[in-house]
Amino acid sequence: MPDTLSLWIRHETRPNEQRAALAPEDARRLIERGARLTVEESTQRVFPIHEYAAAGCEIVPQGSWVSLCPAEAYVLGLKELPDEPTLLRHRHIFFGHAYKGQARARRLLRKFEAGGGVLLDLESLVDADGHRLAAFGYWAGYAGAALAVLHRRGLLTAPLAVLSQSELDVRLRQSPAGEVLTAVVIGAYGRGGRGACDALRTAGVEPSRWNSAETRALDRDALLAHDILVNAIGTDHPVAPFLTKAALDDPRRRLSVIGDVTCDVGSDLNALLVYDRVTDWAHPVERLCRRPRPLDVIAIDNLPSLLPAEASRAYSADLWPLLLALREGSPVWERCLHDFRRAIGSRDGG
Missing domain, CATH: 3.40.50.720 (NAD(P)-binding Rossmann-like Domain)
Structure with a gap:
């Protein structure tokens, strides 16, 4: 993994979804520890974009991860991706809901398989005993x-x-x-x-x-x-x-x-x-x-x-130290990667 952690926080496309996986104050904490953060503008995110800019994040147009996000960055979100693109080549972190037979699970996993990308599903972000490390x-x-x-x-x-x-x-x-x-x-x-x-x-x-x-x-x-x-x-x-x-x-x-x-x-x-x-x-x-x-x-x-502000801040407080561990090959993220590879390898897509 690269020495510098690069995160790209995408705009959420789901209607009524104003939450963010990472609050501005925790974005600042990551930047102070050497991470590089890019944040998409958003018409609905509960935190105004100027708070991310003040924290030291680079600001880009919403939806630009598709064409502008570099290969070494992790694309961070919460809810489902938009229908396009049909091939997913990046490393994504979000709630994929793709491993328990949920609706659209097979389609999502096929998009990752076809594009060569990776899903680190936040549902799989658990400790060795299976307990959630960050949750809403x-x-x-x-x-x-x-x-x-x-x-x-x-x-x-x-x-x-x-x-x-x-x-x-x-x-x-x-x-x-x-x-x-x-x-x-x-x-x-x-x-x-x-x-x-x-x-x-x-x-x-x-x-x-x-x-x-x-x-x-x-x-x-x-x-x-x-x-x-x-x-x-x-x-x-x-x-x-x-x-x-x-x-x-x-x-x-x-x-x-x-x-x-x-x-x-x-x-x-x-x-x-x-x-x-x-x-x-x-x-x-x-x-x-x-x-x-x-x-x-x-x-x-x-x-x-x-309750997007309260929920986001509580979740972000749990998540940001775990994101910092991405560059260290943490067992927490290795479990997420294992779950993804197992799902891709199954015939029914999870």
Whole structure:
């Protein structure tokens, strides 16, 4: 690997995606340690481009990585690449979602294979025990629980809009007089679960915290006795479902809002077998049934994007020291490279 680390931070093309993998203050930290950073202009990134320029980054037009990025640089982003180019020749770092049979996975991997490029998937950025070293989970949980509370109180409006945490917290504290809400968080001690619990407490709701002990012998009646369910469990293997469609007709059900932070719908890992598609910013809520009482689900797969500044800064703080290790042949990045090569070598593309 070259002595000088070169990173090219690309513009995100996904609508409503204002996050950045690297915040300006952490870009400065990398530059102070000898890295070279190039940042594309962006019409939607939460951090203004002048903050990157002030940190010492070179500024270039958005989308210019395709033609201008040198071969030795790593192209850094978060979400999916645009459809063009069809051949990927660079080394890319982003959430490729390409190794677990996800939609479009084979197509993406074929583009890398055809162009000779490399994907270092941020999903594979784990330690030797498989634990994520950088993740957006806390803010996904915070946003998911917050939306569930606001909807339960009739305060959620669509389409959703980007907020700061302080703006969101003001809304969460608008508790109707005499209201008594109950909520349960599954996966309460992981990153997402901790974020969900913090948002609920901000809203004046003290959650029940469930983890593997409670789900191993799940008390479904107790689950249905809550007003709100926030699912923030993280698992890499199938588990017994927490809810099935039989729960929709249960006359004892108090549950009226599900906030699914995990969003494993369509996967073998899905533990909420009561809905079949994610929701989005334009239509954040789907009604599952009206009787014996309404039950709604919120299942947005880019929840941290609702709080882009807080989510980006937290993620960047975890990521920048790991990026510095790219020039050292770190085992962390070698695991990412191994996962990519294994996926390319498989016949079905992951």
